[in-house]
Amino acid sequence: MKQHQGAVESTDVSRREFLHGSAAVAAVTALAAAPLATVQAQAPAAPAGVGPAAVRITLKVNGKDFDTSVEPRVTLLDALRNYLDVTGCKRVCDRGTCGACTVQLDGKIVYSCSMLALEAQGKDIKTAESLIEGGKLDAVPEAFVRFDAQQCGFCTPGFVVAIKTVFQNNAKATPAEVEKGLQGNVCRCGTYEQMRDAIYSLCQQKRG
Amino acid sequence: MPWPTQRRIIGTKVQRLDGPEKSTGMAKYSYDRNPRGLLHARILRCPHAHAKIKRIDLSDAEKVPGFRASHLAVKDNEELMFAGAEILAIAADTEEHADDCIRAVKIEFEVLPHLVKEAEALAAKRGTLGGAEDVTNVLPANTDSTDNFAKLAFEGAAAIHEGTYGVSIISHQCLESHGLVAEWDEKQTSLTVYASTQAVPRTATGLAATFKLKPTDVKCITPFMGGGFGSKFAADIQGELAAELARKAKVPVKLMLDRAEEVTVGGMRPSAFGRVKIAAAKDGKIQAFEIECYGSPGVGKAAAVNFGVLPYIYADSIAHKKKTNRIVRMNVQTARAMRAPGHPQNCILTDQPFDDLAAKLDLNPLEMRLTNLPPNDPDAVKEAPNSYLAQRNTIYRRQIEIVRKMSDWDRTWHKPGVGTGAIRTGLGMALHTWGGNGKGPNPTRITISADGSVLAQSSSQDLGTAQRTVTAIITAEILGLMPRDITVRVGDSAHGPSTPSGGSTTCPGTSPAILLAAENARTAFLAALAPRLNTTANMLELQTGRILNRTTNGTITWREACALLQAPVTAEGDWPADAALDKDAALARLWRQQLSNQGVGGVQIAEVKVDIETGVVRCSRFWTVQDCGLIINKLGCESQVAGGVIMGINYALFEECIYDRQTGRQVNADMEFYKLGGIQDMPNIHVHMMDMPERGVIGIGEPPTISTAAAVGNAIFNAIGVRVPIAPFTPERVLAALAQRK
Numbered sequence: 001m002k003q004h005q006g007a008v009e010s011t012d013v014s015r016r017e018f019l020h021g022s023a024a025v026a027a028v029t030a031l032a033a034a035p036l037a038t039v040q041a042q043a044p045a046a047p048a049g050v051g052p053a054a055v056r057i058t059l060k061v062n063g064k065d066f067d068t069s070v071e072p073r074v075t076l077l078d079a080l081r082n083y084l085d086v087t088g089c090k091r092v093c094d095r096g097t098c099g100a101c102t103v104q105l106d107g108k109i110v111y112s113c114s115m116l117a118l119e120a121q122g123k124d125i126k127t128a129e130s131l132i133e134g135g136k137l138d139a140v141p142e143a144f145v146r147f148d149a150q151q152c153g154f155c156t157p158g159f160v161v162a163i164k165t166v167f168q169n170n171a172k173a174t175p176a177e178v179e180k181g182l183q184g185n186v187c188r189c190g191t192y193e194q195m196r197d198a199i200y201s202l203c204q205q206k207r208g
Numbered sequence: 209m210p211w212p213t214q215r216r217i218i219g220t221k222v223q224r225l226d227g228p229e230k231s232t233g234m235a236k237y238s239y240d241r242n243p244r245g246l247l248h249a250r251i252l253r254c255p256h257a258h259a260k261i262k263r264i265d266l267s268d269a270e271k272v273p274g275f276r277a278s279h280l281a282v283k284d285n286e287e288l289m290f291a292g293a294e295i296l297a298i299a300a301d302t303e304e305h306a307d308d309c310i311r312a313v314k315i316e317f318e319v320l321p322h323l324v325k326e327a328e329a330l331a332a333k334r335g336t337l338g339g340a341e342d343v344t345n346v347l348p349a350n351t352d353s354t355d356n357f358a359k360l361a362f363e364g365a366a367a368i369h370e371g372t373y374g375v376s377i378i379s380h381q382c383l384e385s386h387g388l389v390a391e392w393d394e395k396q397t398s399l400t401v402y403a404s405t406q407a408v409p410r411t412a413t414g415l416a417a418t419f420k421l422k423p424t425d426v427k428c429i430t431p432f433m434g435g436g437f438g439s440k441f442a443a444d445i446q447g448e449l450a451a452e453l454a455r456k457a458k459v460p461v462k463l464m465l466d467r468a469e470e471v472t473v474g475g476m477r478p479s480a481f482g483r484v485k486i487a488a489a490k491d492g493k494i495q496a497f498e499i500e501c502y503g504s505p506g507v508g509k510a511a512a513v514n515f516g517v518l519p520y521i522y523a524d525s526i527a528h529k530k531k532t533n534r535i536v537r538m539n540v541q542t543a544r545a546m547r548a549p550g551h552p553q554n555c556i557l558t559d560q561p562f563d564d565l566a567a568k569l570d571l572n573p574l575e576m577r578l579t580n581l582p583p584n585d586p587d588a589v590k591e592a593p594n595s596y597l598a599q600r601n602t603i604y605r606r607q608i609e610i611v612r613k614m615s616d617w618d619r620t621w622h623k624p625g626v627g628t629g630a631i632r633t634g635l636g637m638a639l640h641t642w643g644g645n646g647k648g649p650n651p652t653r654i655t656i657s658a659d660g661s662v663l664a665q666s667s668s669q670d671l672g673t674a675q676r677t678v679t680a681i682i683t684a685e686i687l688g689l690m691p692r693d694i695t696v697r698v699g700d701s702a703h704g705p706s707t708p709s710g711g712s713t714t715c716p717g718t719s720p721a722i723l724l725a726a727e728n729a730r731t732a733f734l735a736a737l738a739p740r741l742n743t744t745a746n747m748l749e750l751q752t753g754r755i756l757n758r759t760t761n762g763t764i765t766w767r768e769a770c771a772l773l774q775a776p777v778t779a780e781g782d783w784p785a786d787a788a789l790d791k792d793a794a795l796a797r798l799w800r801q802q803l804s805n806q807g808v809g810g811v812q813i814a815e816v817k818v819d820i821e822t823g824v825v826r827c828s829r830f831w832t833v834q835d836c837g838l839i840i841n842k843l844g845c846e847s848q849v850a851g852g853v854i855m856g857i858n859y860a861l862f863e864e865c866i867y868d869r870q871t872g873r874q875v876n877a878d879m880e881f882y883k884l885g886g887i888q889d890m891p892n893i894h895v896h897m898m899d900m901p902e903r904g905v906i907g908i909g910e911p912p913t914i915s916t917a918a919a920v921g922n923a924i925f926n927a928i929g930v931r932v933p934i935a936p937f938t939p940e941r942v943l944a945a946l947a948q949r950k
Binding site for chain 2: 071073074078081082085087088089090091092093094095097098100127128129131132137138140141144145146148149150151152153154155156157160179180182183184185186187188189190191192193194195196
């Protein structure tokens with residue numbers, strides 16, 4: 001238990017409330033036969049930490065600072081969608097499988113459903129909405145439009161952000177490398193064939 | 209008003225109008241609506257596959273910070289028939305608090321017996337869906353047979369094959385889950401919903417009936433929606449609960465299902481399993497097809513197969529047929545229509561035994577299909593020469609020849625099971641058909657304004673099928689403009705009635721109405737223009753981007769012409785009433801056989817690579833030939849077809865709702881263990897569209913997903929020489945089949 005506690009404390013966010021609870025459960029399991037008073041005496045005192053009440057945070061999204069107030073348990077995805085009304089990142093599986101919630105964090109790709117909003121403070125968050133400026137489309141969504149690499153479009157912003165990130169990390173990425181970068185994204189309408197056309201065209205542009 | 213014979217835009221590749229909004233996350237779906245003061249709602253669901261509620265206590269839930277309103281979804285003593293059945297909903301100020309509220313509800317159940325496995329439900333002596341003790345979960349069998357089947361069917365057959373085939377229950381897995389945002393006006397006499405729906409007006413009128421409001425007092429607004437596939441035709445219980453909560457709390461409420469809910473209650477395609485006995489003469493001509501099948505629509509009563517067209521495709525060329533189907537109900541969610549309901553199951557139960565029989569006869573299954581194609585119906589040739597029935601033999605024959613060349617079948621196909629090494633390659637094919645006919649009402653209104661803008665409006669919905677773009681293409685074609693010049697508003701029930709988007713009916717249902725609206729708009733426009741140009745309308749000709757004045761032989765641009773308008777020009781177009789069409793044969797022929805039509809054919813070939821050491825199947829290449837009458841947008845059509853194939857490959861290889869026998873709950877109500885292929889799991893899909901403009905517009909959504917799973921199954925059989933009976937063809941099932949190989 002101690003080791004785990006140390007590991008968690010080293011991150012930006014305290015999950016002490018959670019640990020407090022699970023430590024108590026572990027203690028109860030271990031000392032099931034002991035008198036209740038003993039168990040209570042061994043439970044750690046409530047440490048100072050963040051939450052559970054809402055706390056003020058500032059998130060930098062697409063170059064702009066947004067202030068809001070969220071409980072520590074709120075994911076980055078939910079903070080963006082429900083508290084900041086930035087809805088390009090979609091909630092689909094909500095547990096790090098489908099990629100619809102994909103955003104960039106300091107240039108790195110993350111599932112926004114799988115990190116807490118508090119952890120994203122001070123980081124540069126970019127969503128698909130950043131890929132259109134003054135009506136001008138970035139090359140990635142532009143290729144999606146040209147080759148019709150989208151149907152219902154609910155997964156599309158996630159794919160677009162993922163492809164954008166692949167090219168930011170490797171401007172000369174091959175189509176196969178881009179596809180590898182999409183392992184964490186799922187489309188239900190089945191637009192992969194058209195997406196391949198878009199990817200191929202983007203790879204050609206980068207080389208040309 | 210036939211379709212123009214010279215087409216400038218119709219049938220070309222046109223980018224979807226809303227592509228930029230969708231790809232940059234700017235498009236606002238129902239899930240994305242956050243009106244001021246919005247509450248979030250959650251549903252408490254039954255954790256048991258069959259239970260009664262003994263006690264509910266909301267007192268603690270109501271004390272949770274943020275609690276605003278609750279609404280009960282069950283009646284006293286109501287039996288809950290599956291895990292996931294709705295009990296109550298709670299609205300709170302945040303989603304987090306709504307979750308806390310649900311957790312704080314104290315509830316006790318009386319747990320009742322359940323069945324969630326088809327074979328067990330089929331065999332069980334006692335039902336688990338309420339009612340009398342002697343009522344089992346199996347509905348009375350549906351049977352049909354040709355005369356003297358027992359005596360004639362298998363007489364003199366050169367080969368008889370018997371085998372078992374089937375496919376599991378799958379889920380629609382819409383990426384935008386079911387749900388809506390509900391907002392009442394201050395007096396609570398009118399309701400607006402932003403619903404994720406395939407039927408905008410029907411969702412509104414359904415809610416109006418539920419809440420005893422005038423139909424015009426409920427508005428449904430759905431400019432974008434994230435996938436339905438047949439599962440989203442009404443507000444559903446969650447939509448009604450959201451509206452109830454919004455009424456009680458007097459503020460807007462959002463209730464969208466979470467992923468586990470979406471999978472367990474958002475819709476499923478029923479399973480189908482069948483024992484097939486099939487026989488043919490030496491030349492491969494099938495003489496008999498016998499099937500005993502069953503499948504489960506969950507607690508619902510819908511058939512898993514489409515009994516009327518079983519055996520699939522070849523029925524009219526098979527002399528002796530006998531079939532029995534049983535509907536086996538069980539304690540899981542009710543089946544909903546899913547992209548070509550019953551047809552993929554039919555195809556799996558027909559086209560796979562077909563190839564096993566071909567193998568027994570040592571025949572090439574492609575050649576054997578040519579032998580067994582249904583004939584062109586002579587009556588239809590006379591009555592409706594453009595119909596599927598009149599042309600099916602011709603269409604399939606052409607398609608098979610095209611796909612044969614595309615796939616290089618004659619060079620690459622080999623006899624089943626021939627091959628060496630760990631990775632075995634195989635080719636398999638299957639055929640499909642679908643109706644896809646449109647009808648009214650689908651009124652479309654077009655407005656031309658003095659600034660040169662054109663607005664086209666209807667209440668129809670764009671599910672991702674590019675319906676918006678279809679509207680713009682037809683309007684632009686007739687008005688001499690480009691699709692980008694047309695502003696299209698769809699997905700608002702205030703724009704009048706429209707037919708639900710199901711069964712591939714939207715494009716054929718709306719296109720003729722849009723055509724008429726555009727032609728009427730052109731007529732009205734020229735009539736308004738004529739006096740401004742000191743001429744008569746018949747002297748004016750609308751050309752591409754300009755108007756020719758035959759009186760002066762001069763031309764003016766579209767914008768110059770519009771600037772002369774004293775008031776906006778508005779025109780409408782819609783289908784004639786059904787009664788008028790039924791009475792007037794010529795009118796019916798125009799609308800139902802020339803402007804639009806029904807019945808398409810398609811042929812698909814899959815190539816797979818099977819690792820016989822691990823059982824892993826990869827679909828490595830895919831070819832498909834598809835007709836859909838007059839193509840409106842080739843880009844959209846190709847995308848629909850490739851998407852249908854990908855959904856079919858998922859059906860063949862990955863998807864399955866797995867229910868736990870003990871608890872009756874689905875163990876993979878998620879996206880980790882409910883598998884959908886990613887881009888790297890999917891082959892290149894070569895789509896060949898057969899344009900048949902003389903047939904009019906026919907729907908394309910359902911057909912391409914139908915025969916994919918059977919084609920993949922046949923390709924696996926061709927690769928390894930042994931049939932994997934049940935889809936999805938997972939490594940476990942492939943290895944089990946290989947272990948049976950002699």
